[in-house]
Amino acid sequence: xxxxxxxxxxxxxxxxxxxxxxxxxxxxxxxxxxxxxxxxxxxxxxxxxxxxxxxxxxxxxxxxxxxxxxxxxxxxxxxxxxxxxxxxxxxxxxxxxxxxxxxxxxxxxxxxxxxxxxxxxxxxxxxxxxxxxxxxxxxxxxxxxxxxxxxxxxx
Numbered sequence: 001x002x003x004x005x006x007x008x009x010x011x012x013x014x015x016x017x018x019x020x021x022x023x024x025x026x027x028x029x030x031x032x033x034x035x036x037x038x039x040x041x042x043x044x045x046x047x048x049x050x051x052x053x054x055x056x057x058x059x060x061x062x063x064x065x066x067x068x069x070x071x072x073x074x075x076x077x078x079x080x081x082x083x084x085x086x087x088x089x090x091x092x093x094x095x096x097x098x099x100x101x102x103x104x105x106x107x108x109x110x111x112x113x114x115x116x117x118x119x120x121x122x123x124x125x126x127x128x129x130x131x132x133x134x135x136x137x138x139x140x141x142x143x144x145x146x147x148x149x150x151x152x153x154x155x
Contacts, residue, residue: 035153037063041133042146048077049084049138049145057131057149064127065154071116072148073100078107079139086147089132095122099136100147125151 043055059066073086084102088095098117102109109116125131133147 036069037066037151037153039149039151040146041131041149042144043086043133043135044143044145046143048140049135049142051135051138053135053138055133055146057133059125059127059129059131061127063125063151063153066125066151067154068095068118068123068125068149069152070148070150071096071100071118072109073102074108074146074148075102075142076107076144077141078102079104079142081140083137084135084139084142084145085137086145087132087134087136088147088149089134090122090125090129091132093122095119095131102139102142102145104139 039057041055041057043049043053068088071088073084075084079102082104086100086102088100095118096116097119098114100109100116101112101114103111103113106112131149133149
C-alpha cells in the first residue's frame, strides 16, 4: 500500500476515505496511536545492572486517565550471561502479568523469547501515580538499560 497525501480537515467535513484516506478511516487504532506518548525510563548508566536497581516516573497531568498500551526495554551492552528481567509497578501493584525480558546477548526486547504482557486490569494511570521500574534479574554486564512505557491518553 502506498502513502498518499492526507488533506488538512476543514470545518464542515466528516471522516471519510475521500477526505482522510484508507489508513485513517479503515484503522482507528492508527488514529488513536497518533496520540500515544512514549516515555523512556533510564535505569542505569555505565555501571552494570544489579538485582534490585530501580527507577521511577511520576505521571504528569497531561497523562491523567491514560492507559499503558505497550512496554519495551533496551540496553547498550547486553547481558553476557543470563536473561534480564524487569518489572513495572504503579505504586505497589504490578502493571505486567508477564515481566519484560531481555535475552542474553540481545539488547532489545523486539526479539524476546517471552514477550511482556500488560495486565489490562492494572494499566490505567492518574496524575501523580508513581511508576516503578525494577530489576528482578540483572544478567551480567548490562549497561545503559532503560524501559520505554507507551501511554495512550484517555478521552
